[in-house]
Amino acid sequence: MKTKQTVAVIGATGNMGSAIAKSLSKGNYRLLLKSNKQDELDALVKEIKSRNGNADIEAAVCPVEAGWEADIIILAIPYEAEKEAAERIREVANQKIVVSIANPLNGTFDGLLTTPDTSAAEELQKLLPNSKVIKAFNTTFAADFSTPVIDGKQVDAFIAGNDEDALQIVSELVATAGFRPIIAGDLHVSRTLENMQLLLIRLGMKYNYNWLAGWKILHN
Amino acid sequence: MYESFFRNFNSKVALTAEEEALIKNYLSPKKIRKKQYLLQDGDICKNIAFIEKGALKSYSVDDNGNEHIIQFALEGWIIADLYSFLTGEPATYNIDAIEDSELVLINKAAHEELLVKFPKYETFTRLNITNAYLAMQRRLTSIISSPIEERYSNFIAIYPDIVQRVPQHMIASYMGLTPETLSRIRRRILSK
Numbered sequence: 001m002k003t004k005q006t007v008a009v010i011g012a013t014g015n016m017g018s019a020i021a022k023s024l025s026k027g028n029y030r031l032l033l034k035s036n037k038q039d040e041l042d043a044l045v046k047e048i049k050s051r052n053g054n055a056d057i058e059a060a061v062c063p064v065e066a067g068w069e070a071d072i073i074i075l076a077i078p079y080e081a082e083k084e085a086a087e088r089i090r091e092v093a094n095q096k097i098v099v100s101i102a103n104p105l106n107g108t109f110d111g112l113l114t115t116p117d118t119s120a121a122e123e124l125q126k127l128l129p130n131s132k133v134i135k136a137f138n139t140t141f142a143a144d145f146s147t148p149v150i151d152g153k154q155v156d157a158f159i160a161g162n163d164e165d166a167l168q169i170v171s172e173l174v175a176t177a178g179f180r181p182i183i184a185g186d187l188h189v190s191r192t193l194e195n196m197q198l199l200l201i202r203l204g205m206k207y208n209y210n211w212l213a214g215w216k217i218l219h220n
Numbered sequence: 221m222y223e224s225f226f227r228n229f230n231s232k233v234a235l236t237a238e239e240e241a242l243i244k245n246y247l248s249p250k251k252i253r254k255k256q257y258l259l260q261d262g263d264i265c266k267n268i269a270f271i272e273k274g275a276l277k278s279y280s281v282d283d284n285g286n287e288h289i290i291q292f293a294l295e296g297w298i299i300a301d302l303y304s305f306l307t308g309e310p311a312t313y314n315i316d317a318i319e320d321s322e323l324v325l326i327n328k329a330a331h332e333e334l335l336v337k338f339p340k341y342e343t344f345t346r347l348n349i350t351n352a353y354l355a356m357q358r359r360l361t362s363i364i365s366s367p368i369e370e371r372y373s374n375f376i377a378i379y380p381d382i383v384q385r386v387p388q389h390m391i392a393s394y395m396g397l398t399p400e401t402l403s404r405i406r407r408r409i410l411s412k
Contacts, residue, residue, distance in 0.1 A: 002262050030256075065251075068249055069252070091221065096248055
């Protein structure tokens with residue numbers, strides 16, 4: 001797409017939010033970053049601009065303003081914070097793409113807070129019935145964004161959602177971030193994707209992957 | 221966020237509060253800053269944009285890089301590359317903002333569903349397209365058959381608000397004139 005899309009990253013100073021913001025700043029996007037930590041946010045915007053003079057990036061005043069201006073809204077916030085954020089952006093997110101990156105992990109990282117018949121993404125879709133919720137960036141660790149090629153292989157990044165156009169647009173985002181996008185299926189596939197990250201986190205803790213690990217589908 | 225949209229809608233077809241609430245689900249509020257693109261040629265036009273506040277223009281760019289303005293749109297107007305929107309073919313127009321603006325976007329899927337579910341939306345769309353057709357016919361006739369001075373006089377009579385808000389070089393481009401020619405014509409009209 002030639003027309004520059006505006007992407008709002010809510011929760012931009014978190015591990016994932018800042019990793020996403022940094023990697024997308026290299027693409028043909030206008031980025032609006034929002035965080036409650038204003039000092040960290042200003043520092044992040046400054047850092048991205050100093051690394052890439054062409055980056056079209058700005059700190060946003062509030063999530064509503066950022067969402068209003070955005071074509072795509074990335075909620076880079078924990079699962080527990082999604083409900084409140086969704087209520088704030090509901091009106092401005094109408095008919096827009098909202099990316100759910102959250103994994104609904106419990107406090108001990110050995111299970112999910114969601115029941116098996118749903119997922120964080122599906123719960124978000126219920127909160128934002130007029131938005132196009134897409135699951136993405138949930139099977140990639142923050143460190144993977146600066147190293148999307150691990151052991152010589154480009155990390156796969158799975159995407160799930162119900163709107164064909166929105167899936168394509170988010171695939172472009174994922175590719176810009178350096179990953180190989182794989183559209184996994186409808187939004188309910190998010191249940192599997194969120195469980196995949198639970199497994200990867202468990203394995204990382206057990207075998208000391210040091211948070212640099214990812215999924216790769218091998219096929220002929 | 222949708223005030224002007226529904227005022228305009230109600231002036232054409234009256235809606236109940238319930239219908240307004242249902243139609244709102246299909247609309248997307250979008251802010252755009254001055255000079256930002258809503259659409260670039262080559263992309264598919266996926267939205268009809270209603271201008272809630274601000275001003276936009278659509279234009280084509282020729283092989284020499286010159287811009288030819290097709291349409292201006294102020295509050296209460298609609299702008300899109302309708303050909304691309306309706307056929308799904310790549311757009312030949314660019315659309316960008318002349319001022320910081322607030323829009324109400326209606327995407328293709330939402331538009332199709334609204335047409336089926338709300339006969340009043342179909343009426344609203346018919347009136348919009350009729351008006352756009354009339355404006356285009358007037359513009360075409362004026363371009364091919366009216367003397368330049370008359371074209372400009374008509375333009376400022378019909379669209380005084382555009383003349384107030386849009387820079388002269390854009391109006392010149394819209395009229396198919398160089399800025400110098402337009403300023404000569406303006407002087408001539410003023411001295412009359």
